[in-house]
Each structure stands twice: as C-alpha cells, then as structure tokens.
Amino acid sequence: MISEDTSMREALVKDESGLLSIENLKMYFPIYGGVFRRQVATVKALDGISFLIKKGETLGVVGESGCGKSTMGRTIIRLSEPTSGNMWFRTRAGDVVNLSELDRNEMRPIRAEIQMIFQDPFSSLNPRMTVGDIIMEPMALHLPQLGRKQRWTRSIELLERVGLSEKQAFRYPHEFSGGQRQRIGIARALSTNPRLIIADEPVSALDVSIQAQVVNLMQDLQKEFGLTYIFIAHDLAIVEHISDRIAVMYLGNMAEAADSRELYENPRHPYTRALLSAIPVADPRYKKPGRIILQGDVPSPVKKPSGCGFRTRCQIAQPDCSEKVPTLVSTEKIKHADNSDTKSMHFVACPHAARWNELISKSVQGMNQGSTDTKAQTEPASP
Amino acid sequence: MPNEILRVENLQTYFNTEAGVAWAVDGVGFTLYENEVLGIVGESGSGKSVTALSILKLIPNPPGFIHGGQIFFKGEDLISQDYERIRKIRGREISMIFQEPMTSLNPVFTIADQVAEAVQIHHKASRWEARERAAEILELVGIPDVRARLDDYPHQFSGGMRQRVMIAMALVLRPSILIADEPTTALDVTIQAQILELMLKLKEETQGSIILITHDMAVVAEMCNRVVVMYCGRVQEIGTVDEIFHESKHPYTRGLLKSLPDPRNKKPRLATIPGMVPSILDLPKGCSFADRCPDRMARCEKSMPPLLDVGKEHMVRCFLYEEGKAHPVTAKTDSSFEAASNESPATGDPTQPITMEDKA
Secondary structure, three states, X not given: OOOOOOOHHHHHHHOOOEEEEEEEEEEEEEEEEOOOOEEEEEEEEEEEXXXXXXXXXXXXXXXXXXXXXXXXXXXXXXXXXXXXXXXXXXXXXXXXXXXXXXXXXXXXXXHHHEEEEOOOOXXXXXXXXXXXXXXXXXXXXXXXXXXXXXXXXXXXXXXXXXXXXXXXXXXXXXXXXXXXXXXXXXXXXXXXXXXXXXXXXXXXXXXXXXXXXXXXXXXXXXXXXXXXXXXXXXXXXXXXXXXXXXXXXXXXXXXXXXXXXXXXXXXXXXXXHHHHHHOOOOOOOOOOOOOOOOOOOOOOXXXXXXXXXXXXOOOOOOHHHHOOOOOOEEEXXXXXXXXXXXXXXEEEOOOOHHHHHHHHHHHHHXXXXXXXXXXXXXXXXXX | OOOEEEEXXXXXXXXXXXXXXXXXXXXXXXXXXXXXXXXXXXXOOOOHHHHHHHHOOOOOOOOEEEEEEEEEEOOEEOOOOOHHHHHHXXXXXXXXXXXXXXXOOOOOOOHHHHHHHHHHHHHOOOHHHHHHHHHHHHHHOOOOOHHHHOOOOHHHXXXXXXXXXXXXXXXXXXXXXXXXXXXXXXXXXXXXXXXXHHHHHHHHHHOXXXXXXXXXXXXXXXXXXXXXXXXXXXXXXXXXHHHHHHXXXXXXXXXXXXXXXXXXXXXXXXXXXXXXXXXXXXXXXXOOOHHHXXXXXXXXXXXXXXXXXXXXXXXXXXXXXXXXXXXXOOXXXXXXXXXXXXOOOOOOOOOOOOOOOOOO
C-alpha cells in the first residue's frame, strides 16, 4: 500500500486492481508579506503523502482542521497545484498517467473520471441554475456525444436514483433542504460516469438523521456503479462505518494507515490513540478506559516542529523525535479479539509506537512523582 | 429530590416572518435542578437555541417575541421582569456561551478587558480589581501563561483557547446556571474533549448547573444527567440520560439513536429516519413527527399527543403510551426502523407486553 520505493508506477501498471497511487505528494502554500510582497513563509499543507487506493474500495481520511486532508482531495483533482510528487492514475482506457504532470487539456478527460462532492451543500450549487441544469452541466463538457434531450433524460434518471423526483428538476437550490442539496451534489458528481469520487466532509453539515440517509445512499451507489471513494471527514465514527481503510493525518503527514477495523481495535500511533479516545460514545453506561486528553493545540503548519509534527503534544515523546520525520512503516500481522487474524496492512509513522505501554507508564509515573514541569508536555525531555 | 433552580413552563416563542408566524418554540417546559447538567438535544430547527435565548430574554424583537409561558428562576418569573432586572440576572445569575468562539469575542478589545468588563459592571469593582479577577478565572480555565497573555487580542488565540476565554467570561461572576449552546461544535475532537472536561470540572468547583444544548447524542451521553429531546419546537421526551439512551420511548428518540454509527457494534447499513423535518411555518395538525414515524396511527395525524408521565422523571409525547404506564399500549412495539437495516427484525421484547389494540 505505502512504500518508500520509487517503483510505484510499475506497481500500478502490474497490479490491475490499483486505481490511484500517490507518491510522496507535497503541496506548499507560499505566504507573502512585507512591502515587496516577498515570500516570507511556507505552509506545508501536504508534506510527503503516499498511499495506494484500489478499485471499488473506500479510503477514509481523518484528521483535525489544518491537517491537510481537504488539500489532499483538492490536489488529486488539481484544484490545487502539487509542489512535488507523483499521482499515478489508471484511466478507464487502462493507461497509467501521472496527474501531477498533465496540463489543462490533458486533465480535462480525467476530471470526468474523478469527481468531487463538497462539504457545504449551500454554497456548492449555483443558485441561479435549476437543479436539472446543474446536473446537466458537467455532461455538456465531458459527454459531448449526448444531445440536450439525452442529457436531460439522464439527469432525471440520476435525480430519481438519489431519491428526488422529476418535477424537482425545475426548482432552484434554495428550495431544497441541506440533505436534498447534498443528494443533488451527488447526482451531479455521478453525471459524468466517474470512477473515483472524492467526498470532502459530505455529511458534516447535515443533521444526524439525514447523515445516515446520505451515507446509505453513497454506499448503495458505490455497489451499483462500482465507485471508488476517498471519504474525507473529521467524524471518526462515520469514517469507520463507511471505509475499508483509514488514513490518519496530522500536520500534513500521515500518522497511521490501516484497515478500518484494525485501526479501531489496535491504534498504534500516539495521535490515533488520543483521537479515538477523545470521541464521545453515545452510551452513558459505557465507561471508557482512561481517556487520553491531549494538551495544547495543533501547531501552526507554518511553524511545524522539527522532526515528528506530533511530538509537542505526544505523551511518549522521546529526545530523538525532534531529529527526523518518521516514515510510515508496516507492522506485523495482528490477531483480533475473536481469534480471527487478518493480514492487514498496518502502517505507523512512529518509531516508538511499539514501546507504548512501557513509555506511557513511565510518563504517568513521572507525572505522579509531582513533576509539575508543564514543559514536559510540550517539549521532549532532554536526556 | 434535589432543589429546583429553574423551571420553564409552557414557553411559546414565535417569530413573525413574511410567510407567516413561525412557532419556533411551542409549549416547552422542563425543570433544571441544582448541580446538574441538563442536555437539550434536537436537530436544526427544533427550537433548542431559541429556548435558551428565551430564558435570558435575548430573542431579537422584532421579529421574535415570547408569546406566553413562564420561566421561574429561584421562584421569580423572568418573563414578566423588566429590562433592568434581566440585566442584573444575565451574567451574574445565568450566563451563556455560544457556538462560535470566533465571532462571539470583540476583536478590538483585549482578552482581559472583555473578561473584566462584567466584574466592573456587576460588582462595581475598580479596573485593577476586575483585571485581577479576570486573570484568576483565565488561569482556572487553563489559559497557559496567563499574565503574559492578558493584553492579547482574540485573533491571537486558537479556537479552543477562545472557547476557554468565553467560558471564563461566562463564569467570572460565578453564576448559578451556565447555558452552553453548542459549545464544542466548531472545535476539533481532541479540543472538544478538553473543553468538555473543563466544563465538568468547573461545574464541580462552582456547584452550578449547566444547560447543554447540542445536536450530538454522544456528547449528551458523556456530559448530562438528564436530557430533553426536542423536535419541531416541542419537547418530545424528557428523562434521565440512562432512560433516554437505554429505555427511550419516543419513536423519534429511538430513530435518532439508531441512526448513529457505532464502531463497537458495526452494522452493514445505518438505520435511517425517512423523510425530513417539516417546516415550522407549516407544521402538521397532529404530532409533528407523524409523517416520519414508523409507528404512526390514524389519531397521530388528527391531534397532538400530550406529554405523558411514563416514569418517575420520564415523560414522552406519544400516543403509544398512557399516563402512568411505562409500556406502550398498542400492538406495535419496537420501531420498524430496524426494517431499514439489513438485519432480521427484532424479535418480540418480553418487557413490552402487548395489551391493547390501537383505539383509534
């Protein structure tokens, strides 16, 4: 799934089941300042991301605000320009192309294959167009062989497929509720026959009862059309429900990636542990085993800590954490609680993750001995 | 029975709109006891925020107005009080924090000024005294290195820190009730955990009560002692947190809980509540949940069910139940939300005897 070798293109060419392979993707935003608007700093929104996504699967991407998860989605479809790195994509015709190197004209046919669903169903639909026209618009560009009448028929079909009716095609977006607008956004994404859909927080703005409707719809459509999803969200419970695999991001890097069940049952990275433990559980009788409450905030991506980006909030930070950025490495295969074992590909970017129990008991002891040095929380103790 | 501190009775808050009168809150009533956390949950448009704003008479008028009802705070009816009296209660007795920590602070005043303002006004304290109080409370809510940051402006703080400042402002006068309207919705989950823990810790220290308004059932489960479930401007169910999550009576509450993904008990499909929330401008004549309800009966569409006592502290607004009886009186027992999932339908629950046919 993730590797440091550079033969990812060949891997994708060989392995027919692969759809998209991201290799050391970087995306830096420059910050300009001063009188001459010179570049004064860089926001490292994506700082070397690698993963492979297979046809028909759902990759969940989670992380807190500012971790780069939305930038990743936007960079894949080239709404943001990557700074460096390769994005190998297997097209419908079977060719493997590098999305990073395509120009506008070459990218256009690819955009029909990769579509996006946005978070805010209130601002992602043009208020001056009827719903039917909104769904027809991408077809006019990407499926020129269809006449107006065929496009209209298809947009009605899609509307009905996502649970709206033909007469609603003549209405405008403001006449719809949030859940219905998100359905319209889904119909629009489907109109070009995409193979990969990048859904950026598609249900975050919706009420709980409507969230479930939209998630179910997305799962049905995935089966029906053989879609592949990149599902970006901050709500881990929803991500766990819909994803086959989950990648956890922190400050532009991947902290951990694994099968969703494996990640939930066996979180390895200190950040994933804290994230899972911070999620409230909708059951008053459930007593959580010792909640980890992270201290402080996510550092600004402009002033990323040296080495591991998480070390300033990490409970088991060691002196060497500031030296180099940890890379994702595979862990061995793990037995589940019910004695089944999966050859899950579990990747963790923390060299000390395996020693969690030992290090955490040390750090708890340290705190109990009355070391009130709060800096221990924010900076790794010197040896 | 713990002492009651706030009692809302038959609150009606309406808004005049171009399309007619919107009954945002229509007949809401509940009691808040000392030293408890009461959750008010509901989806957008359920009237939970309007209820909270009504308690402090913060409803913008026009277009909104409190049409009727009573709100007793320590025996005094707030609705009939004049502006001057309410001003004395706001902040000192009942204070409020809002969802958006980004927009609730004034960008042109320093943190210390904003927190100290309430002390200067309510306690007629000097500038210096007020500043000292502000520093103490900011330290209590966990602002690191407080003294150095007193003269910082809100934009120099992160979202979580701004919400801490909001909490400090709300608590600086040690009010007996804190109303928190979606206090963590805009925050990341690790910051949410920090803020929720802080609120519980401060509640223990000040022996106050909290009204927590949220749409997040999981936050309610972790924070609250009792819960009010609202839908379309009305209370649908009130109970202890255990009753609401494990013995919920109202089909809406059950549907809401079933539609949550639960990683500990994974289902192939989420159960859903079909349809959508009706507009408060055009509410159905009978039960407002009737058209989405799997247990709908003919009478549900004709008349509104009353709020019935079904336990010591447990009330539900549903014709499936009868006053004073904990079990449904009709044949249909468990909500057929199950049918939406791929599981086999639940086998009959022995604790819910079938007693009568639908009378309607």
